Amino acid sequence: MKQFKTILSFELLNYLKNKVFVGVTVFLVVAIAGIMSFPSIADSIFTDDSDENENLPVMIIINETNNESSIFEESFASAFSDYSVKLYDDSYDAFEDEIVTGNAYCAFVIKSLTDYDYYVNNYNIYDTNTEIADQVLHSIYQTNSMVESGMSIEDASNIINVQINHTAHSLGKDQTQNFFYTYVMIFALYMVIVLYGQLVATNVATEKSSRAMELLITSAKPVNMMFGKVIASCLAGFIQLIAVFGSAFVFYNMNKTYWEDNFIIKSIFDIPLNLLLYMLLFFVLGFLIYAFLYSAIGSTASKVEDINTSSMPLTIIFIAAFLVVITSMSSGSVDNTLMIACSYIPLTSPMAMFTRIAMSSVPAYEIVISVTILIVSVFAIGYISAKIYRLGVLLYGTPPKFSAIFKAIRK
16 A cells, blocks of 8 residues: 555656646636636726717618608617617618728618618628518518507507517426536546546556666556556546636636626536536546556557557547547437447446436436446456556567457466
């Protein structure tokens, strides 16, 4: 146990003293702080006490119909809140020059309630002004038709603008609400495993190629060495994630009023406690099972350049699991046959089962079975990886085949 603690503290300190590790962590924290604080900073810098309408782009309305111009002015001003609506009579013929020179953004020349011309200098592919104008004129046309048939303006407006209230009741999980923080967890697990898994394998291969392993292996048990390296990388990853997501949580709460209307950001930070605990559980187990495998792979490599080739099959499996989960999330069907199967496979269950728990109703016994299989697999793979590590670190030359390694383990 003493050897394990010594190796763990040594490896962890190496991470914390690493300039790249510290620099990346500080950069991410500062970037998150800037992003989460940007609305409040922008509000304090760009807030102007002058009339807000002065800064809005101008929209010109020219009425060529027999209807009251005030109807169009009020309706367009209500529908186009991002514009300063200016009403001109039908004799105004210089509006095109104002658009070209930039004094106005666009103009509507209304010929009738069912016909108008739209003028703009550069037509943007995201321009939806005509669609909104269609709805405005359609509403005015319906109101006028009702009034002409003997109905009062108030009754016609009430009929046209009636509001429909509804309440949605989800008897299971709300996928819309849970989608974003589920995606964040899956993506974070993907990045940490790829980054730190490769880092563990690289560190082992580096020590082996420098022949330092020959001295280390005689002074410490291989199991303690491998577990110390894996747990240290796991703790380093958690420290970095806590720093990044912790700072995001702090700065989100400091600027919460500015993010209340942003459903995506709000849903990420409103994660329920039970899902947060499941996230931590699957995150730790998923990381450990891959870190052990990467450590074993690193011990079989004769030089650092062989790491990418040796770890390619494991990386492909992990990427395939990631794609299966993301595809299922995007389709909204997280309980398909493939996802259910992946929920019980140790290499895919950390992502698959957590996604199903977050976005659907999973029976408790399925969760227990999945977690039990995963925990047993972590210890089993850790034990086997330690055996491979013990043999692999002293093998030099051509990387041994796994069949030869397992034969040596059995002996």
